[in-house]
Amino acid sequence: MTTAQKIKDIEEEMSKTQKNKATEYHLGQLKAKLAKLRRELIAPPSGGGGGPGIGFDVARTGIASVGFVGFPSVGKSTLMSKLTGTHSEAASYEFTTLTTVPGTLTYNGARLQILDLPGIIEGAKDGKGRGRQVIAVARTCNLIFIVLDVLKPLIDLAILTNELEGFGIRLNKRPPNITVKKRDNGGIAITNTVPLTKIDAGAIKAVLSEYRLTSASVSIHEPDATVEDLIDVVEGNRVYVPAIFVLNKIDAISIEELDLLYKIPNSVPVSSKDWWNIDELLEVMWEKLNLVRVYTKPRGATPDYSSPVVLRRGKCTVEDFCNAIHKEIKSQFRNAMVWGTSVKHSRGQKVGLDHVLEDEDIITIFKK
Numbered sequence: 057m058t059t060a061q062k063i064k065d066i067e068e069e070m071s072k073t074q075k076n077k078a079t080e081y082h083l084g085q086l087k088a089k090l091a092k093l094r095r096e097l098i099a100p101p102s103g104g105g106g107g108p109g110i111g112f113d114v115a116r117t118g119i120a121s122v123g124f125v126g127f128p129s130v131g132k133s134t135l136m137s138k139l140t141g142t143h144s145e146a147a148s149y150e151f152t153t154l155t156t157v158p159g160t161l162t163y164n165g166a167r168l169q170i171l172d173l174p175g176i177i178e179g180a181k182d183g184k185g186r187g188r189q190v191i192a193v194a195r196t197c198n199l200i201f202i203v204l205d206v207l208k209p210l211i212d213l214a215i216l217t218n219e220l221e222g223f224g225i226r227l228n229k230r231p232p233n234i235t236v237k238k239r240d241n242g243g244i245a246i247t248n249t250v251p252l253t254k255i256d257a258g259a260i261k262a263v264l265s266e267y268r269l270t271s272a273s274v275s276i277h278e279p280d281a282t283v284e285d286l287i288d289v290v291e292g293n294r295v296y297v298p299a300i301f302v303l304n305k306i307d308a309i310s311i312e313e314l315d316l317l318y319k320i321p322n323s324v325p326v327s328s329k330d331w332w333n334i335d336e337l338l339e340v341m342w343e344k345l346n347l348v349r350v351y352t353k354p355r356g357a358t359p360d361y362s363s364p365v366v367l368r369r370g371k372c373t374v375e376d377f378c379n380a381i382h383k384e385i386k387s388q389f390r391n392a393m394v395w396g397t398s399v400k401h402s403r404g405q406k407v408g409l410d411h412v413l414e415d416e417d418i419i420t421i422f423k424k
């Protein structure tokens with residue numbers, strides 16, 4: 057039996073199993089089994105093809121990458137071509153785009169790589185079409201645009217989210233606040249600082265036993281933690297990626313319909329064809345990318361606002377700033393003067409290499 061068939065069997069069994077106290081353990085087991093099978097698809101054991109990077113990946117450039125995911129003919133290539141000035145074939149027939157097409161967009165001084173991807177279909181995560189290769193590229197992006205056609209059923213949004221979830225991608229989520237520590241004996245000990253509303257001891261034990269964890273301490277601090285959250289923590293290979301639902305083709309709907317679309321969280325309605333609301337899309341993109349611009353101020357001169365050094369959040373210390381400019385700088389570094397929200401004083405503050413910079417800080421480096 058192939059992995060995809062095994063997955064299908066388990067999904068069928070789950071849909072037939074009623075959810076109640078008595079089945080909690082069994083369902084926990086099934087969900088863990090499913091996660092383990094999915095892991096095989098994300099990274100095939102050996103030469104299975106379709107793993108991360110195989111097939112559609114391209115050389116990465118720029119400070120961050122944005123991948124376009126969607127069903128065929130929703131307008132991904134139309135949007136990407138116009139945003140970047142790079143030609144990516146767009147046409148009315150499905151599967152026009154057959155491979156990754158990279159382009160570059162500079163926004164707020166940051167060079168971003170935009171990846172137009174082939175359309176995917178439902179079932180992609182379980183091996184339908186070449187969807188797995190597409191999702192594998194999306195998994196490595198810093199931001200995902202889920203592009204949707206507003207003339208198609210809105211359920212597509214949930215279907216696509218589910219496809220990415222099945223590939224270990226979590227959209228607009230933080231890692232669950234749960235820790236699992238293996239220990240030598242003593243069985244399963246559960247501590248929780250929040251009420252457990254969606255998971256109980258039975259389900260926790262079922263999941264852990266599926267991973268051969270018979271002795272472990274589990275601490276749950278995540279409000280309304282689910283079995284899926286626990287599995288994510290045990291599996292450990294999840295990626296947490298911000299996403300924007302780009303609701304395309306609003307030129308073809310009424311104002312009343314548009315009002316409804318505005319209620320969908322993390323979404324931006326646009327028309328790629330008529331270039332409507334692209335400004336908002338870019339603003340939300342910038343927010344979600346969460347980048348840090350640092351302006352260099354030469355001693356005694358005004359800061360250079362035209363070309364910031366752009367860093368990624370979590371990798372934006374003064375040391376990271378130095379490395380982004382030139383390898384040599386760090387060895388000559390004495391200290392730095394920083395102005396902006398990362399320091400307390402409005403007149404600036406002297407800092408060292410480990411100081412964490414904030415967006416739009418100004419910096420002067422003093423050498424030895």
Ligand SMILES: Nc1nc2c(ncn2[C@@H]2O[C@H](COP(=O)(O)OP(=O)(O)OP(=O)(O)O)[C@@H](O)[C@H]2O)c(=O)[nH]1
Pocket residue numbers: 126127128129130131132133134135145146147148149150151152153154173174175176304305306307308326327328329330
């Ligand atoms: N009305 C309208 N049509 C659009 C818009 N954007 C794209 N289209 C049309 O939708 C069709 C598909 O566009 P593509 O850009 O090829 O879509 P795609 O998502 O890249 O398609 P695949 O590569 O096949 O997955 C084309 O006929 C476009 O002209 C839009 O904003 N409004």
Ligand SMILES: [K+]
Pocket residue numbers: 128129130146147148149150151152153
């Ligand atoms: K198309």
Ligand SMILES: [Mg+2]
Pocket residue numbers: 132133134145146152153172173174175
């Ligand atoms: Mg295309």
